[in-house]
Amino acid sequence: MKLKQILMATALTLAPIGAAAECSIEGTGEVNVISNFFEALEVLANEMKTCGNDGLIIDTKLTTDHKEETSKAFTAATSPFDAAAVANSSITLLQAKGQLRPLNDLVEKYRDKYNIEDGMLIKFGDDVAAIAFMVNAQHLFFRKDIFEEHGVAVPTTWDELLVAGEKLKAAGIEHPYGAAFGNSWELANEYVNLLLANGGTLFDPATSESTFETPEAIAALKMMGKLYKFMSPNAMSMDFGDVKRQLQQGDVAMAILWGNEASAMDDENESTVVGKIGFAAAPAMAAGGAPASTFWWDGYVIPKNLDGDPDLTFQVLMHAMREETVKANNDITLWIRSAYEPGEYTTAITDTVVNGAPPYPMNPQASLAHGALGENIADFIVGKESAEESLADATKAYRAAAKEQGLLK
């Protein structure tokens, strides 16, 4: 349901700021790049386009359907896309199917020209599979003024968050908490955050069998049921764009949201709570434990079956990711390049990561598990089924999907 974001975003940000600098790539041909749709990717796409000239055609496609299109293109005889933006989860199946071109030679050739840093390289074994440019994690957003008024401390564990919710509700705040439960992918993401922080797992890596029905999993799911009671009753229809709006419109007192949305809270054009939102690491399941969040990287890959020139494509990508882009757009996200200056909007992301939030599992089984959970756990949250029953349904859905992908016998 990111459709809503597309419509909103196209209306609001048709004119992003470019760090107009000369692009001096020599070569002729066509470079086609597909990616997801959010601000940092838009900036990079615009940077890529500055390399276009009479002989070099640069075409970028930003779509929330990038995952399916990329997977179809990379499976075909030749891919119409010469590069694609991927993240922790979307790279897994592409890599496992052997569709990615190792980038080691290109990295060596252009390391100095574009100052490619080791931290940007996503390695599977010895192969450089992707070049990453940003990281992101979900964390806690809260209303500093409301917390202060009612003497609520910033929760560091989920149990504390429940207590805070109770207190705020008693003080007349109808929906203290917000989180993206409405889109099945995002719903499962909230769940995975809690599950991993609770010591749970999604599957057994040795056999690919799912491990959905464990005490850790049931406890994590029950926590979601408790959280739902502090959310708007419409929450099962609200995705992260709606949660962002709830915060900006002052409808909720705290929420879990993506770190790169932090600066939007102080955007006077869309927010009614400028300066009132504080950011903190995601709460932990147990005191002192890892925050219930996973961290994500976003980067670009080049397929083996591209119809263009990998060298040219790589240069266009690297030009877009150069230091100047980071400096000119410092606050829009947490860039990986060391030229990035941490600001007030990203400290909560780094806190979340430093306190031990794990990277989102980079296994193809994880995306299948994620999908199966997303379509089934809602039955428990709205009270249609018990936690055990809905996790059993998810197991069944996962098994079917994994068998069909050849991961399970």
Place this chain on the structure above:
Amino acid sequence: MRRSTFFSFVAPSVMSMLILIALPLVAIIYLSLHQSYTQMEIKEVKTEVPLFGGKTREVIRNVPQPVLDDNGNGIQVWEYVGAQNLKNAIDTEGLSAAFKADQELETPRSFIKALFDEVRDVDFWSALEFTLIYTFLTTPIIIILGFGLALATNRLTERLRGPVVFVTLLPMIVTPVVSSLAVYWLFVDGGVIAASLEAMGIGKFYFLADQFTIRAVIVAYGVWYAAPFAFIILYAGLQTVPDDPIEAAIIDGASPWQRVRYIVIPHLSPLFAVIALIHIMDSYRVFEPILVFGSRVFANSVQYLTYYTLVFEDNIHKAAAYAILTVLGVIVLLIPIMIKTFKDQKAGK
């Protein structure tokens, strides 16, 4: 007409039907009978992921990796699986489990209720449930509403008709995804309808919070979206109602209602059949409001399942199986109307 002339006249339409209708159908059936995947084996792989400020984190994991052939390419498996995809789609296992689970229940009524609950827990059947509810609720409502609108518009003065027809058609002109979003924004927290009800002192309503209201909103959206279609066809039909029988009926003292009931409705009956036919086909494929409203837990559709399988399970074969089930469902629903149309035509001859 000579046979060869006849064939050369129909050839273009036969060709386009073959290419645009028959070929995709055959392709879908072919896809649904197969399964494909890349052969993988689980290997231990060391991965490095970036943190920030130049730091990285190293993780050693067991990851499925492609089995490579002699040329270093992944091995693609493409195998014939027969009806397995269809069976998985309708979840025959889940269905038979649902029947077995409740053998110990005593009264027939509680048995049926428990069975119904179990069956609804299976993806396909729960999606089918709402798809059918949507189809059977919206079809009669749009015909009645469209007919009422057509009759009313027909009584307007010539000058008003044009603008009224245009305004009435607007819901149909707007792209379904956009109009679904517009309706969603009316009902979500702080939306115009929710906020107005609260401002009027009626209280807070959460339309997207439970099964009944969310289904009602989706059905209302469907009516709003499709009624103009019924309206425009019936309005065009009304222009062809002959004046003579109407005048005769007026002279005989027929009331306006009797004129509609005994002259207009019989005259338009083929159009009612056409509207029902097309709308059933359309509504059985309800998709946009399901996607936009997001509450699959409360309302799902067969078409959405096809999309989900393709996008999240990355499984074109099972998605093809769902597509076949959609086509079959539409055919089953259309049979009664087809039979009726066929009989009418025969009688007309």
